[in-house]
Amino acid sequence: MGQKEATSIRPFVLFTYLLFWILFSITGLAVFLQAPPIVLTVLKNICAWSSTFVVLLLLRHTKESIPDFIKKQFPRVGIADFMIPTVIQALIVALSILCFILLRGESVKGLSYIKLSDIVPAILINITSGPSGEELGWRGYALNALQKKHSPLVSAILIGLLWGAWHFPLWLVSGLSGYDLVVYSLSFMLGICSFSVFLTYFYNKSKNLLVAVWVHFLFNMLLQIVLIEDYRLITIVSVFYLVASTLLILIDKKSMTTNDSLTSAAPRVGGSS
Structure with missing residues (x-):
C-alpha cells in the first residue's frame, strides 16, 4: 500500500474500529441491563453505521463537501446492474442450502422457513443495518481510495x-x-473476502452505491429465508462465493486487474480529492 493511500484510509480504519467498539460496548451494556428488544435492535443497527459516521467526520477535513461526496456515489445505473448479481446470489444460497442438507442426510421437506409476518420486519432491520450503514464507508470511501493505487482485485481483498x-x-x-x-x-473471513471481491466487481460496473447496498442486503436477507442456525452453512456459502468471485475474475479479468477505467475515488484526508 502506498504512503498516500495508507494516509488516506488509516484514519478511517482506526476510527471506524474504535467507534464500533464503543457502540458495541454500549449495546452490550444495554443487553446486560435487559433493555427492551426494540432498543437493542436500534442499538445494533447504529453499530453498523460506525463507518458512515467516521467518513462524514473525515470529510470535514477535506476540500470536498459532504453533499458533493454523497452525490458522487449515485451516478446513472441500469436494471441489469441489480438483476445479474441478484440471480447469482439467489443461486449461491440455493446451492449452499442444498449441499448443506445433502451432507447432513436431510430432506428439503424438513426445512423451516421465515414466517410471512416476519418478512417485512426482517427487511427493514436488514436494510437499515449493514447494507445502508456500512457501504458509504467501506465501498464509497475506503475501496475507492485504495483503487487510486491498486487494482480492484487487490483493493477488494484488502x-x-x-x-x-x-x-x-x-x-x-x-x-x-x-x-x-x-x-x-x-469461514467468515473467507466468505467476507470472497464477497468483497464479488461486491467490488458489480459495484465498479456502475460506481453507484445503491448496487453495493442491494448486493449486501441480499447477502444477509437470503440467508434468513430458510431457518438454519448452523455455522457450517456459512462455510458452504463462503466456498460458493469464492467460486463465484473466481469465475468473475476469469471471465472479466481486465476489469478486476487494472484500474485504468476507475475515476471515482475518495478524497485524501487533509488534501484535495
Whole structure:
C-alpha cells in the first residue's frame, strides 16, 4: 500500500474500529441491563453505521463537501446492474442450502422457513443495518481510495480483510468456542473476502452505491429465508462465493486487474480529492 493511500484510509480504519467498539460496548451494556428488544435492535443497527459516521467526520477535513461526496456515489445505473448479481446470489444460497442438507442426510421437506409476518420486519432491520450503514464507508470511501493505487482485485481483498476483522467482536458473542469458533471465524473471513471481491466487481460496473447496498442486503436477507442456525452453512456459502468471485475474475479479468477505467475515488484526508 502506498504512503498516500495508507494516509488516506488509516484514519478511517482506526476510527471506524474504535467507534464500533464503543457502540458495541454500549449495546452490550444495554443487553446486560435487559433493555427492551426494540432498543437493542436500534442499538445494533447504529453499530453498523460506525463507518458512515467516521467518513462524514473525515470529510470535514477535506476540500470536498459532504453533499458533493454523497452525490458522487449515485451516478446513472441500469436494471441489469441489480438483476445479474441478484440471480447469482439467489443461486449461491440455493446451492449452499442444498449441499448443506445433502451432507447432513436431510430432506428439503424438513426445512423451516421465515414466517410471512416476519418478512417485512426482517427487511427493514436488514436494510437499515449493514447494507445502508456500512457501504458509504467501506465501498464509497475506503475501496475507492485504495483503487487510486491498486487494482480492484487487490483493493477488494484488502477491504475484505479489514472489513472482516472489523466484525471480530461479533465472533466473540456468537456462542461458539474452541474448534467451532475457529472454523466459524476462518469461514467468515473467507466468505467476507470472497464477497468483497464479488461486491467490488458489480459495484465498479456502475460506481453507484445503491448496487453495493442491494448486493449486501441480499447477502444477509437470503440467508434468513430458510431457518438454519448452523455455522457450517456459512462455510458452504463462503466456498460458493469464492467460486463465484473466481469465475468473475476469469471471465472479466481486465476489469478486476487494472484500474485504468476507475475515476471515482475518495478524497485524501487533509488534501484535495
